[in-house]
Amino acid sequence: MADTNPGNLDQAIGFHQKGRLKEAELIYRSILEKKPDHPEALHLLGLIAYQTGNIPEALELILAAIKHKKNESRYHYNLGFVLEASGSQKEALSSYWAALQLEPENTKTISRMQHLGQNDPHLWLSLGNHFFRIEKHEKAILNYQKALELNNDFVPAHINLAAMAERLGQGEDLILSHYEKAIELMPDSIEANFNLALFLENSGKVDSALKIYEKVLKLDPDQAAANYCVSNIRLLKGDFENGFKTYEWRTRMADWVKNYPAFIFEKKQWTGEQFYGKTLLIHDEQGYGDTLMFVRYIPLVKKLGGKIVFVSRKPLFNLLKHMPGIDVLMERSNDPMDYPGFDFYVFLLSLPKIFNTRLETIPADIPYITADPNIRIELKNKIETPCVFKAGLVWAGQPKHRNDRNRSIPLEQFKPLLEMKDIGFVGLQKGERSGDVNHLILKDSFLNIGEACLDFSDTGSVILNLDLVITIDTSVAHLAGAMGKEVWVLLPFNNDWRWLENTDQSPWYPTMTLFRQTRPGDWESVIKDIKEKLLKRFR
Known part of the structure; x- marks a missing residue:
């Protein structure tokens, strides 16, 4: 006869796994007599009820288990399985979704959902969105594609597939084809039009983007994101009067407001x-x-x-x-x-x-920020170099920045500068990209001291002891410019509004020179231009 000791749950599970359901059931019930809210006993007893054909009792028991332990993925999954068996497909999907939120990559749950909704494009779209949220981008694409296989006129799938392709840097033609198809099917879709405009803006096609943003604002004049994007384009073009007025729309965007008390x-x-x-x-x-x-x-x-x-x-x-x-x-x-x-x-x-x-x-009374010229001794020792001319270098920004994929540069691409004999380069790079130095092979050593700078005051002190700063569009560019130090900034093809268009000078920083990409992704020619300018300085 089975041991009904309430603490002997493991023995009951052993019986259960061997198919000795009656003996397992006796122990589960014994446990529940002592502790009626025991979630695992409720759950497993519910499975026995399902296995013996008592679906109503199975549902009641598993729901009771969830009531006492809501964050157990298995309970939600098995509830979904029992609901599916009962013919309640909509409710089953809801339970599978609950399980997936707790275990986002559980293949068994995903498989059941795909089986249950195999002919439903909305289900495949939702799974694509799920994979997008957990940054499984390739899986997101596969699910969006499946939604379109089921219904090629499914506008949300076209929009999301285009956005996903854009994020992964896939071909412009592919991205445009999905946005244009979505707009063909639903000309007044604010989401499709806005996303297309944003893609064009990020591709440097700001005039085309502006026209589509204006279409969006005719459909919804209070669309905060579209107003904000219009302000960026106006500012980029030097229309500060209208640009800064419209820029106030940023304070009505949900992602902005949540950052402040x-x-x-x-x-x-x-x-x-x-x-x-x-x-x-x-x-x-x-x-x-x-x-x-x-x-x-x-x-x-x-x-x-x-x-x-x-x-x-x-x-x-x-x-x-x-x-x-x-x-x-x-x-x-x-x-x-x-x-x-x-x-x-x-x-x-x-x-x-x-x-x-x-x-x-523009108030450009430079410098308006000063740093202590008495650099900390440990930093001073690090920037000592036999070269008379010393230059700071920053090659990457914060990875979470929306345009970081375009603005940051692999350190390896700076080798033509780092190998110049007359210049002693000092790395000012902070963050995870500071480790790029470990993978760089140079004839002479290149030292990055960015991580040794405890704050911006330290970085500022180092900059005061340099002759030039060469940097991508990141905070060090602003620091050097605000201090009146000569600074050369490498800009991507789709540069931020503050650097304007078609100029190598900045009205914000008189000591700054801008080096622009002439086509997306081409840093080689930009670095070549910088090298030529440096060579002229030493002739």
């Missing part, structure tokens, strides 16, 4: 009025480069009033603590108790609009 928005937004005797909170936004670029406006704000609290991030503190106009420098926080009292708030990148900035009125 909600209680800030309860105060009145500052719009440029005098505020003597009151306190204004200026909050930084976006990346470090954006902060370094636009803190130039803070002294102008200070002329209009009282106390300024500037909210920023710790790595910038030592650099900004003596910035004119900042009375209180505080770190970002979501806790209202961390903030001093303030009367108004404004976000940093709203200041150009408030001050009616035009190309000819």
Whole structure:
């Protein structure tokens, strides 16, 4: 006779696996007499009910198990299996979805879902979206393609397949064919039109993109993302008057708003009025480069009033603590108790609009950021070189940046510069790409000291001891430019709006020279141009 000790669940499972269902059932029930909410006993007893043909009891028991342990993928999967057997396909799919959220790559769950929805393009689309969310891009594509096999007029599948192909850098013709097919089938699809416009903008075809964004805004004038993208194109073209006005739409985008504490928005937004005797909170936004670029406006704000609290991030503190106009420098926080009292708030990148900035009125009193020239001894030792001319180098940005695939450059491509005899190069690279140095083969050693720089103040001190900085479009470009150091910036074909079009100079930074790609992905010719300019300097 079976041992019905409530603690002997393993013995019951052993009986269950051997097909000795009656003996397993006795132990499961004995366990439940002692502990009615035991989730595993409920679940396994439910499986026995299913195996013996009692589907109603199986459903009741497995649902009870889920009630007591909601995050167990097996329970949801087996509930789906029993529901499927009962003919409740819609409910079964819901249970499989619940299981998949808990184990996103469970092939057994995915297989059951594909079997159940084998003729349903919506199911294949949803699975594609699931794989996209977990960054299994090739699987996402396969599921979108299956949706189109079932219904080639399925607009969402065309849109998502185009977006996926774009993300993976697949052919432009393929991407355009899916967007154009979607728009042919649904001319007023805001999603299809917006995504096509965004693709064209990212491909550098900004005039074509602008026309489609304008179509989107005729369909929905309050579409925040489209308004924001239009602002970027206007700014790129130097139309600062309209560009900065439209740029305010960024503050209505969900992805932007969630980055900032909600209680800030309860105060009145500052719009440029005098505020003597009151306190204004200026909050930084976006990346470090954006902060370094636009803190130039803070002294102008200070002329209009009282106390300024500037909210920023710790790595910038030592650099900004003596910035004119900042009375209180505080770190970002979501806790209202961390903030001093303030009367108004404004976000940093709203200041150009408030001050009616035009190309000819950009506040470019350089330098507006200074660093300590007394570089830390451990850093000073690292930049010692027999070469008279020293240049800093940054080759990659934050991988999560939306345009990083286009703006970052493999370090290997800089070899023609790094092998120049008259220049001592110093790497200023931080982050995961700093390890690229370990895979670089050069005649002479190249030292990257970016990781040894504890914050932007350290980086600034190093820059003061260099003759030139060569960098991609990242925060170091803004730091060097704000300090008045000569800086050469390599720009992708689809460059950010702040670098404008068709110019090798920046009105934001008088000591900056821009080197632009003439076709997407071609860094070789850009680096060749830089090398030629360096060679001219030493002739």
